[in-house]
Amino acid sequence: MTTKLVAVVAMASNRVIGDGEDLLWHLPGDLKRVKQLTMGCPLIMGRKTWDSIGRPLPGRASIVMTRDEQWQAQGAIRASSLDDAIAKGNAWLEEQQTGENRHILFGGGQIYELGLARCDVIEMTEVDLAPDGPAKFPEIDMTQWREVSQEEVPASGEVPSHRFIRYERVNLLISLIR
Numbered sequence: 249m250t251t252k253l254v255a256v257v258a259m260a261s262n263r264v265i266g267d268g269e270d271l272l273w274h275l276p277g278d279l280k281r282v283k284q285l286t287m288g289c290p291l292i293m294g295r296k297t298w299d300s301i302g303r304p305l306p307g308r309a310s311i312v313m314t315r316d317e318q319w320q321a322q323g324a325i326r327a328s329s330l331d332d333a334i335a336k337g338n339a340w341l342e343e344q345q346t347g348e349n350r351h352i353l354f355g356g357g358q359i360y361e362l363g364l365a366r367c368d369v370i371e372m373t374e375v376d377l378a379p380d381g382p383a384k385f386p387e388i389d390m391t392q393w394r395e396v397s398q399e400e401v402p403a404s405g406e407v408p409s410h411r412f413i414r415y416e417r418v419n420l421l422i423s424l425i426r
């Protein structure tokens with residue numbers, strides 16, 4: 249099976265994605281979008297992101313990267329490296345027999361840093377805030393990526409303005425055109 253790795257992230261204008269423990273905003277539309285984008289897929293996440301979510305997300309596999317060989321948690325599949333996470337995600341996808349071929353790179357900062365170079369697509373929510381926080385999304389090299397869609401969401405009440413942006417790796421586009 250040919251699989252794709254898709255990074256799904258909500259990032260502030262200063263690239264901050266979290267305070268190390270939690271998210272820094274509440275965007276109801278984004279939660280819905282993330283659910284739609286990720287349903288039926290393995291989610292590859294760092295152990296700290298797993299801790300911040302605290303439970304497996306229904307309809308998806310929670311593949312948790314940790315260096316702790318003893319680590320376990322109910323509803324989580326432990327992985328010791330990105331290759332191990334992808335292999336375990338492939339096994340899970342094959343069991344599902346849905347034809348789904350996407351793995352989601354689900355964060356946080358350390359896992360995006362590790363896996364972005366292997367991603368085919370980035371589904372980004374860019375939030376017009378600039379909070380402090382140690383966890384960041386890496387810079388995107390725009391010689392490697394092309395923005396293929398953007399949808400603007402204006403501010404409303406407590407919800408800051410934000411936009412949904414899809415980036416595809418340039419060579420992925422070329423291979424689709426050919």
Ligand SMILES: NC(=O)c1ccc[n+]([C@@H]2O[C@H](COP(=O)([O-])OP(=O)(O)OC[C@H]3O[C@@H](n4cnc5c(N)ncnc54)[C@H](OP(=O)(O)O)[C@@H]3O)[C@@H](O)[C@H]2O)c1
Nearest residue numbers: 258266268269270294295296297314315355356357358359
């Ligand atoms: N805005 C968003 O879209 C978004 C998405 C996800 C997360 N977040 C936020 O991001 C923050 C967490 O990010 P973070 O960078 O602090 O942590 P993280 O990436 O979630 O997890 C880091 C942990 O992953 C494990 N790990 C890292 N590299 C590894 C490797 N090469 N092999 C095996 N295991 C490895 C280690 O676990 P052990 O220490 O157990 O060995 C490490 O401590 C939270 O605030 C969360 O809310 C935001």
